[in-house]
Amino acid sequence: MKCKDCQFCKYEGAGIAGGYKCKHPNIEESAKKYEQLKRKVINKDYPHIGYQMIKTSLRYCPYRIDREESL
Incomplete structure (x- = not known):
């Protein structure tokens, strides 16, 4: 899945703290699993x-981590 199509990808903030953020509830767990x-x-x-x-x-x-685990 691409981020632009994802419902959890939101733009928030301004300046250096602004930008696109992933609001998926399992993003930190997934990142630690990747590490x-x-x-x-x-x-x-x-x-x-x-x-x-x-x-x-x-x-x-x-979404990507779950797909790779199922293969």
């Missing part, structure tokens, strides 16, 4: 997507 699986550290706030809409989804998107 453990890939042994990588995410250096930004988990819900923060960016200041502009991205073309795909986040690597740790809950």
Whole structure:
């Protein structure tokens, strides 16, 4: 699923704190699961997507993680 089509992707805030954010209830759990699986550290706030809409989804998107686990 792409972020632009997702119901949980919202724009909020202004200035440096503004931007697109993922409001999915399981985003932090999914991000921690991604960090453990890939042994990588995410250096930004988990819900923060960016200041502009991205073309795909986040690597740790809950929908993406669930789809990979089912394969």
